Amino acid sequence: RKEVEQDPGPFNVPEGATVAFNCTYSNSASQSFFWYRQDCRKEPKLLMSVYSSGNEDGRFTAQLNRASQYISLLIRDSKLSDSATYLCAVRPGAGSYQLTFGKGTKLSVIP
Amino acid sequence: EAGVAQSPRYKIIEKRQSVAFWCNPISGHATLYWYQQILGQGPKLLIQFQNNGVVDDSQLPKDRFSAERLKGVDSTLKIQPAKLEDSAVYLCASSTRLSRNNEQFFGPGTRLTVL
Numbered sequence: 001r002k003e004v005e006q007d008p009g010p011f012n013v014p015e016g017a018t019v020a021f022n023c024t025y026s027n028s029a030s031q032s033f034f035w036y037r038q039d040c041r042k043e044p045k046l047l048m049s050v051y052s053s054g055n056e057d058g059r060f061t062a063q064l065n066r067a068s069q070y071i072s073l074l075i076r077d078s079k080l081s082d083s084a085t086y087l088c089a090v091r092p093g094a095g096s097y098q099l100t101f102g103k104g105t106k107l108s109v110i111p
Numbered sequence: 112e113a114g115v116a117q118s119p120r121y122k123i124i125e126k127r128q129s130v131a132f133w134c135n136p137i138s139g140h141a142t143l144y145w146y147q148q149i150l151g152q153g154p155k156l157l158i159q160f161q162n163n164g165v166v167d168d169s170q171l172p173k174d175r176f177s178a179e180r181l182k183g184v185d186s187t188l189k190i191q192p193a194k195l196e197d198s199a200v201y202l203c204a205s206s207t208r209l210s211r212n213n214e215q216f217f218g219p220g221t222r223l224t225v226l
Contacts, residue, residue, distance in 0.1 A: 004153075032212060043202060043217035044154065087153050097142055097206060097213045098167060101153030 003027060006088050006102035014110050017078045021105050023088030024070045032091035033064055035073045037084045038104065044087055047073075078109045113137065115218030117203050123224045129191035132221045136184070136205030142166075144215065145178055145188050146202040154202055160186060193225045 006023045013019050025033075033050040048055065050062040050071050061074040075082055088102040116135040124130050136143050141162050146154035157176065159166040163183040171178065175194070180186040190197055200222050204215040 034212070043219050045217070046214050049212050089153075097215075098144070098156050098159055099154075099215060101155070103151065103153050 004102040009105035021073045025090045034089040036087040117218040127192040131189045134186045134203030140205035140207045142206045144204040148200045198225045
């Protein structure tokens with residue numbers, strides 16, 4: 001089993017749709033979780049951290065389920081500008097700042 | 112605030128040649144990372160520095176890859192000799208404990224093509 005696995009995608013959705021991405025991780029001791037956004041031929045940029053109680057930032061909602069070892073990202077009211085690849089990243093443990101990334105899921109929002 | 116700088120942005124070499132990439136992290140960021148991102152994959156950590164010391168290089172193919180950060184600021188990553196499978200984007204990132212969640216900031220990357 002890979003350390004971090006994501007939905008293979010790609011996801012093609014119409015504007016205004018709600019889309020959800022899931023990510024599972026294998027290391028139960030993992031401490032921190034993140035969603036990054038990567039535009040085509042650009043570097044990854046932090047979209048949001050994922051907290052145990054779940055967190056929301058505008059149209060974006062992130063959830064963590066430690067028991068099942070998965071995190072999710074929900075995008076409501078999709079915009080054309082949301083088209084990008086969404087990368088799940090996991091930090092293995094306390095004191096370690098490394099990130100292990102999933103392969104990413106490509107989202108295309110269609111007019 | 113200036114971001115992470117990397118050069119060159121693109122490099123094309125033939126297999127068995129050598130290549131070097133340079134990274135200048137955000138000022139004051141003690142931690143520097145080099146990642147390899149193969150097309151269709153997520154970034155994979157190659158090496159992590161804390162100031163001028165190596166924290167983790169367990170995924171660095173040491174028979175051909177080397178990296179240094181001699182003065183704890185700039186860093187270089189070298190591949191010698193290159194193989195076809197080294198074609199990828201090499202991303203440098205930096206972070207500081209002072210930022211929330213030790214957020215890593217990525218540079219624009221160097222796109223390497225090995226022919």
